[in-house]
Amino acid sequence: MSKLEEVFQAVETGKVKIIAGLTEEALAEGIDPLKILNEGMIAAMGVVGAKFQRSEIFVPEMLVAAKTMKKGVEVLKPRLVSDGTDVSLGKCIIGTIHGDLHDIGKNLVTLMIESAGFEVIDLGVDVPVVTFIDTIKANPDTKLVALSCLLTTTMAAMKETAEAIKGSGLKGFKLIVGGAPVNKAFAEEIGADGYSEDAAGAALLAKKMVS
Numbered sequence: 538m539s540k541l542e543e544v545f546q547a548v549e550t551g552k553v554k555i556i557a558g559l560t561e562e563a564l565a566e567g568i569d570p571l572k573i574l575n576e577g578m579i580a581a582m583g584v585v586g587a588k589f590q591r592s593e594i595f596v597p598e599m600l601v602a603a604k605t606m607k608k609g610v611e612v613l614k615p616r617l618v619s620d621g622t623d624v625s626l627g628k629c630i631i632g633t634i635h636g637d638l639h640d641i642g643k644n645l646v647t648l649m650i651e652s653a654g655f656e657v658i659d660l661g662v663d664v665p666v667v668t669f670i671d672t673i674k675a676n677p678d679t680k681l682v683a684l685s686c687l688l689t690t691t692m693a694a695m696k697e698t699a700e701a702i703k704g705s706g707l708k709g710f711k712l713i714v715g716g717a718p719v720n721k722a723f724a725e726e727i728g729a730d731g732y733s734e735d736a737a738g739a740a741l742l743a744k745k746m747v748s
């Protein structure tokens with residue numbers, strides 16, 4: 538089995554203890570960190586989701602897989618971020634919408650946007666509409682607001698949040714959205730300025746939004 542397959546399998550089966558070592562070994566073999574992330578870890582999460590849907594596994598197993606992926610990402614982190622940190626493109630406020638506890642994708646987007654040169658204020662998960670509004674008010678130099686959701690049931694909350702932000706009269710920033718159930722058409726429907734399907738695309742989008 539290749540190192541990449543071992544990483545995939547470790548995330549899929551929630552091998553928290555060995556993932557850091559395996560990820561280091563994969564890097565040492567010269568495998569591209571983005572390939573380890575996309576084809577090893579994110580792809581494994583896809584399988585985990587599919588197994589959950591078929592009731593072959595349950596929430597605890599999904600949680601352990603998530604923990605495993607987080608540990609692996611910690612090892613990849615220094616290799617994913619570029620040294621764009623001294624150029625400040627401005628502040629970006631990010632959070633997962635209220636009712637939604639998924640944060641792995643949001644954390645990856647944070648990582649990529651940070652390394653693209655933004656100063657990121659991460660509000661975490663299950664973020665109420667008012668927290669987004671208050672944080673924008675407290676940071677009038679905000680250039681970007683990014684919303685994430687992973688559940689079809691929280692898409693309505695994303696719409697509500699986007700509309701509240703847009704309707705607040707606060708200005709000077711662009712609103713971008715993403716997450717597995719979101720697509721370009723939905724982003725447009727709720728009045729967002731931009732959408733990207735993954736974290737690498739989110740960084741490019743963020744830069745485009747402020748240029």
Ligand code: B12
Pocket residue numbers: 579582583584585586587589590596597599600602603636637638639640641642643645646683684685686687688689690713714715716717718732733734735736737738739
């Ligand atoms: C891990 C996981 C969990 C973990 C989350 C742990 C954590 N800290 O995040 C736990 C166990 C807590 C969990 C709970 C639940 N989950 Co869950 N979960 C998953 C799983 C397996 C992986 C998600 C993940 O991390 N993917 C990897 C990341 C990297 O991908 P991503 O999040 O999509 O992010 C990428 C893009 O979407 C994009 N992106 C994301 N955000 C943003 C934001 C912006 C601005 C941009 C531009 C881009 C962007 O970039 C990211 C990186 O490339 C998915 C299955 C799946 N394939 O997605 C199910 C899944 C999302 N969960 C699901 C369900 C049903 C639940 C529960 C309701 C289960 C339950 N019965 O309790 C609860 C809900 C809890 C809640 N209120 O949120 C369903 C949702 C179904 C649906 N149609 O809505 C899924 C799809 C599984 C399935 N196939 O049924 N879950």
